Amino acid sequence: MVTYTERQAGSKLADFVADHAQVLSIALFFIACLIFFGSTTSTFLMPGNLLNVLRQAAPILVVAVAMTLVITTAGIDLSVGSMVALINALAALTMAAGLGWVLTVPLMLIAGALIGAVQGWFISYQKIPAFIVTLAGLSILRGAALYLTEGYSIPIRDAAGFFWLGRGTFAGVPVPALISILVAMLGFVVMARTQYGRQVIAVGSNMEAARRVGMPAKRVLASVYVVSGVASALAAILIAARLGSGSSNAAQGFELQVIAAVVLGGTSLMGGKASMLGTVLGTMTIAVIGNGLILMHISPFFTQIVTGTIILIAIWMNTRLFDRPWKLRRKSAS
């Protein structure tokens, strides 16, 4: 007589941890940073400083949410920093020419979308690698910003409502922080709960499969660069509103911070694997490290070295250790 038995289903907790290993690891790292800076400096955990961190992280978070979509399709957008500089300068020039800020803001968002659409067209329909197209964009857009402003910083005057976007508070929270949180929530819902988010993941995971099941694969691939253009324009507006001027030198190295935040959050550069929550945590981790090192009175020149090193180590741990922790655990358990 042969008796057949079936395997037991694994524990729900193990499944959950395995599915979210990377987000959990960056969350732990973020909490460790909070504890470290909270205990080594007296000012870090003061509400005023934490709100300041949120305000400074806002432009990075807004673009990182869009960059998560781009990287999920296995693409990259290196032009976001230059895009911020160009839109930043354009906004100041437009307002200096007499157009009210209420019209300028939507106009700038449209400009961002158009520039993103041009890049997306080259990448998706002309099949030029995203790295090349956006590297060219990085150069062209920064050059355009320099050409338009001739290198000068353009002041923005008499636009109280505009400045409120960058400097104001609502219920005690800085307005740019609120805007960036709204964008992050929108990004989370789009990615996890909408058909568009599903299409973005499918295109990044298996482009040919997405095409075969009838998804508009090329349009989806182009669209993420439009999203990234709009997000860059929004970040540019937040920066211009905070500084009260538009400058072609704004957002130097911005694209690297954004990409680091997204990758730190567990989104794979190979495409398909995305975590919006991870992106939020990655952005906040980078912002907290930058802020904490300043509060510890470490030389600002040293800050860049430390930030880069920490990003490298965190991502190394993410890929080497947290990618397969459950095999280790299971071996020791059995």
Add this chain to the structure above:
Amino acid sequence: MMVSDIVQEGGGAVPPSPPILRLKGIEITFGSNQALRGVDLDIRAGECLGLIGDNAAGKSTLSKVMSGTYVPDAGMIELDGRPVRFATPAQARDLQIEMVYQDLSLCDHIDVVGNLFLGRELKRGPFLDQPRMLQEAEAMLAALEIRIPRLTAKVEKLSGGQRQAIAIARAASFQPKVLLMDEPTSALAVAEVEAVLELINRVKARGVAVVLVTHRMQDLFRVCDRIAVMYEGTKVAERRTEDTNLQELVDLIVGKGGH
């Protein structure tokens, strides 16, 4: 529904039903390689057609012509007696022609439910209706007696056989008229092959026309009603399963058919 006005020249004991999908003089060339050199093929409802041949004989190419992946250079495709043209797999899918690809065409980073509904997501308002998709996915897999422990697991975590089962379930579950299968059993274990063959018989009984591209000769005799043999981009022979045997098919495949 339109009735085909083409007179059948069958003349056998049982007059064959009008074909649901008919290919006439299909030619396709890739560079200097004539992949298909004028292939005629009829596919009938409720019948399984086996498509066999050596590597590079053109059987995969032919199945991809039927699924809209390749557009033929010459020839005609008729569906229900009407000439059709599909430039993309999506258009063929809209006409209820489904294909199980040899590479499975699954998205590794999406869960089982998401893959089953890939490109056909159920929505409630602007959002994905995940509870209903999960419910229907369970019903879909249960109807085909496919067992997957956790439907919210990412497909990358599953075994080869489970992945293949999902690809087949996806194609078979949305009321196809024609179901094309490119090597559906090549990566499967014994019990899974049995399940797939049973599944093909069940799908056939529902009146679906099944085309099975395979290397596994023993599968042909289990499920196929007719067998078409491809050789160097042409269809060299077509046999009813009960009128042929393994040796004849092997001879036809290797070119010793005596033509």
